[in-house]
Amino acid sequence: MSQSAAEHKSPRRSANRRALEQKILDAAEVVFAEHGFNGASLEAIAERAGLSKQNMLYYFPSKESLYRNVLKHILDLWIEKMALMEQAGDTPATMLENYIRGKLEISRVRPYGSKVFANEVISGATHLQDYLEQELLPQLEADLELVRGWIDSGDMDPVDPEHLFFTIWASTQTYADFSSQISLALGKSELDEEDFQRAGDFLTHVLLKGLGLKRD
Numbered sequence: 001m002s003q004s005a006a007e008h009k010s011p012r013r014s015a016n017r018r019a020l021e022q023k024i025l026d027a028a029e030v031v032f033a034e035h036g037f038n039g040a041s042l043e044a045i046a047e048r049a050g051l052s053k054q055n056m057l058y059y060f061p062s063k064e065s066l067y068r069n070v071l072k073h074i075l076d077l078w079i080e081k082m083a084l085m086e087q088a089g090d091t092p093a094t095m096l097e098n099y100i101r102g103k104l105e106i107s108r109v110r111p112y113g114s115k116v117f118a119n120e121v122i123s124g125a126t127h128l129q130d131y132l133e134q135e136l137l138p139q140l141e142a143d144l145e146l147v148r149g150w151i152d153s154g155d156m157d158p159v160d161p162e163h164l165f166f167t168i169w170a171s172t173q174t175y176a177d178f179s180s181q182i183s184l185a186l187g188k189s190e191l192d193e194e195d196f197q198r199a200g201d202f203l204t205h206v207l208l209k210g211l212g213l214k215r216d
Contacts, residue, residue, distance in 0.1 A: 021059050024049045025073055028066050033112035036119055037067055037127075068127055071120060074113035075128075078106060079135055084143040092150045093213040100168055100207065101200045107176035108196045114176035140165065157212035164211070171203055 027049035031040045042063055046053040060066040087098040107114055120128055147161040175182060175196065183190050208215055 028070050029112045033115035079139050085146050092156050093208055094216050097204045100203050103172035104196050104200050111176040114173050118177045
């Protein structure tokens with residue numbers, strides 16, 4: 001094969017590899033969510049991904065490696081998409097509403113990832129400690145500084161910024177982590193897009209009003 005042909009083929013091979021790795025991660029996300037780290041098996045993950053166990057281990061050499069990558073993937077998504085200072089809008093009300101609805105959207109489209117994360121934190125976050133300290137906490141501190149600035153300038157009521165974020169995280173992630181309970185209470189088999197829209201309407205109304213803000 002000529003050098004030019006090899007160079008042309010390499011990006012395609014890389015794209016195929018990324019697609020296959022994502023397929024494995026998606027399968028692992030579901031299995032870990034349903035069975036936890038200890039209860040999940042590599043055989044079940046490989047079967048769900050449509051691969052042999054041996055083939056899957058070529059990409060992820062152990063169950064722990066696969067588990068860490070699943071956790072990193074969902075947290076990378078949260079940090080990339082959910083930074084408060086990156087939200088569209090030029091007022092605290094708009095930015096916070098977009099933040100709340102964005103968190104709900106991740107709970108809607110990545111419910112299994114949210115459950116894997118919740119189970120890990122409940123178990124003591126032994127696989128996540130370094131990542132939380134190095135990635136999540138700096139992003140949180142930047143968001144806290146933004147909220148403190150709004151409070152200092154009189155743009156919103158003086159509230160505890162840390163507990164504001166804890167409340168938003170808990171109230172949005174519950175629609176993923178406890179979706180079965182919420183579905184049962186609503187008398188339906190599973191939550192749909194309209195349910196998340198209604199949740200967003202309610203949460204933004206209650207939280208913004210509690211912060212002394214009006215929706216734009």
